Amino acid sequence: MKRKFFYSLMFALATNWAIGQSANESKVWTLEECVNYARENNLTIRNSQLTQVQNQIAVKQSKFARLPNLSAGGGMGKSFGRTIDPVTNSFVSQAFLSGSLSANAGMTVYQGGILNNTIKQNELNLQASAFDLEKAKNDVGLSVATNFLNVLLNREQLENAKYQLQVTATQLDRTKKLVEAGSDPITRQLDLESQLASNEVQVVNAENALGLAILNLKQSMQMPANESLEISVPELEVENVNMTANAPSRIFDIAVENQPEVKSAELGIKSSVLGEKIAKGAFLPTVSLSGSISTSYSDQQRQLIGTQVIDVPAQDIGFVQGSGDRVFTDPRQESVRIFSDSYGLFDQFNDFLGQSVRANLSIPIFSRLNNTSNLQRAKINRQRAEITSQNVKNQLRQAIETAYNNATAGLKSYQASVKRVAALQESFRVAEEQYNVGSANTVDYQVASNNLFAAKTDLVRAKYEYIFRVKILDFYLGNPITLD
Secondary structure, three states, X not given: OHHHHHHHHHHHHHHHHHHHHHHHHHOEEOHHHXXXXXXXHOHHHHHHHHHHHXXXXXXXXXXXXXXXXXXXXXXXXXXXXXXXXXXXXXXXXXXXEEEEEEEEEEEEEEOOOHHHHHHHHHHHHHHHHHHHHHHHHHHHHHHHHHHHHHHHHHHHHHHHHHHHHHHHHHHHHHHHHHHHHOOOOHXXXXXXXXXXXXHHHHXXXXXXXXXXXXXXXXXXXXXXXXXXXXXXXXXXXXXXXXXXXXXHHHHHHHHHHHOHHHHHHHHHHHHHHHHHHHHHHOOOOEEEEEEEEEEEXXXXXXXXXXXXXXXXXXXXXXXXXXXXXXXXXXXXXXXXXXXXXXXXXXXXXXXXOEEEEEEEEEOOOOOOOHHHHHHHHHXXXXXXXXXXXXXXXXXXXXXXXXXXXXXXXXXXXXHHHHHHHXXXXXXXXXXXXXXXXXXXXXXXXXXXXXXXXXXXXXXXXXXXXXXXXXXXXXXXXXXXXXXX
């Protein structure tokens, strides 16, 4: 029974695993699913997320810097030999136990605006990191979309190569029959066999190109190369992809308002301005408050419990020179303090409790040029932030202008390729008919076939070039990249 149960369990597990494997292999990935998968696994995005968390910590820390700090400490020790009792401040020549407790607090009241400006700067850095994270996600999405469309392109190129191979193979079969019947010379068959071999090479090359395109897509998704990846093939027609009517300058104006890299660069300028204010604040005085509380304990300490009046008799203090008469002090009464035999720990802590409050003013006079150098560096950082912002805008404008020019050229190239394919299809049809009736030689047939194949290849490439550039322009207009 145990063996039977074991086999049944193993069969069930194997079945579930096989079903899971089959489900993974049969999954068809859309562009959106590929982009989401890539964003979940991309290390650059994870690094940007960690940077954002660091900036959140910096904001919290800078806000708490306005609050007082508080520290406390204490100690207990035993001393041997002759030493000073830290509580009684008297010399003792025996072992004694002593201890102390203390607490200190301090608060910056004014520091030239450094605290408030630091909070504002960290908040700007946090906002900038959020835009940097969005930029990282956009870059991953564009990379995946580019490779996704490249897979679609190479799929159509492969289909085109296979169709060309099939046409040649059909024609070869027909020619072989004519050669066997004695209607055609053997040279026509040999020429077609050579053409068939060339078409087979084209198919192999197309398959290799498709495999490389799929590999590039997997790598952009951070997917292992050994995993199966089958993408969804949408119906993409140029007629259904409308190019924006906006001019490049208008697209740029819209992109400046919605692209995260531009917003991040602009926040960088604001952050650098605050950095300059922080550097200037170091030249101003600093006002702070501080306070402390402390107490101590010693096992040699005794508690004063009262006083007692005692009689001090006359004492012999010398004699008068010459007569030799003795000199005595007058008898008197003195007040003597009376101490307890022990002094408890908590009683000492309570009795020796001391407090202090201080107001501190620090005026910078000469910092060995540290403050001046920091201010100069802050000004340079502001200038660099302005240059970076302008550079980001310039790159964005150039990318938009390039995409717009490529989209316009791609549409023209596609329209010309459509006409070219139509003309070459008719030319191939006529050449094929003439070849079949023997009025055209093999060279004419091969030239017409190869021209048609090249034209279809150019048509597919122009189609996807145009579609991709239009999608890029839509992205700059603030629209997500989709193939719907």
